[in-house]
Amino acid sequence: MELLTDRSKIVSNKKLSFLEKLYLPAIFEGMWITLGHLFRRKVTIRYPEKKKEFSEIYRGQHILKRDEEGRERCTACGLCAVACPAEAITMTAAERKAGEETLYREEKYAVVYEIDMLRCIFCGLCEEACPKEAIFLTKRIVSPELTRERFVYGKDLLLEPSDRLRRIDISGRQTKEVIGFKKDKKFKHNQ
Numbered sequence: 001m002e003l004l005t006d007r008s009k010i011v012s013n014k015k016l017s018f019l020e021k022l023y024l025p026a027i028f029e030g031m032w033i034t035l036g037h038l039f040r041r042k043v044t045i046r047y048p049e050k051k052k053e054f055s056e057i058y059r060g061q062h063i064l065k066r067d068e069e070g071r072e073r074c075t076a077c078g079l080c081a082v083a084c085p086a087e088a089i090t091m092t093a094a095e096r097k098a099g100e101e102t103l104y105r106e107e108k109y110a111v112v113y114e115i116d117m118l119r120c121i122f123c124g125l126c127e128e129a130c131p132k133e134a135i136f137l138t139k140r141i142v143s144p145e146l147t148r149e150r151f152v153y154g155k156d157l158l159l160e161p162s163d164r165l166r167r168i169d170i171s172g173r174q175t176k177e178v179i180g181f182k183k184d185k186k187f188k189h190n191q
């Protein structure tokens with residue numbers, strides 16, 4: 001059989017020597033390595049007493065934003081799903097009905113909006129693609145789960161609370177240039 005890499009090893013069943021049977025050299029070698037690590041800079045921290053500092057540009061769990069009046073901003077245009085390289089986003093669009101103007105900002109909205117957090121690579125392309133400033137990544141960490149299904153986040157986990165005091169601040173995600181671009185009326189999608 002032709003080998004694809006040169007990483008394969010021939011395994012032999014050679015008999016152990018007397019010294020090897022004592023295992024002492026191997027134990028001392030292991031202890032020597034452990035001793036060496038005692039004096040090196042630690043790469044771990046004492047969580048949860050100590051929290052790791054995140055980079056300014058850290059991208060974590062997404063948020064679906066509401067506008068100033070508490071209406072959902074997402075119009076289910078699907079641009080985020082198209083831009084997503086991991087194909088992690090799926091949605092189902094619905095028409096806004098009369099009387100629902102206080103719930104949804106646009107005439108079309110996402111009745112179902114899901115992100116598979118196990119597929120997501122937190123690249124932020126969905127955020128960049130969104131013309132409605134509806135989706136942003138935040139500094140929040142996706143919680144560990146025991147089943148794969150629970151990593152599929154729906155609107156119940158993604159949509160920010162309508163209570164103004166509990167809204168998620170995403171101002172750190174927008175640079176001055178991006179804010180300026182989004183306000184530029186000569187681009188139709190910014191109007």
Ligand code: SF4
Pocket residue numbers: 080083084085086087088089115119120121122123124125126127
């Ligand atoms: S952050 Fe990237 S991978 Fe994750 S949902 Fe958005 S576009 Fe897809």
Ligand code: SF4
Pocket residue numbers: 073074075076077078079080081091129130131132133134135
């Ligand atoms: S989050 Fe933005 S890009 Fe994605 S469907 Fe909603 S409006 Fe469109």
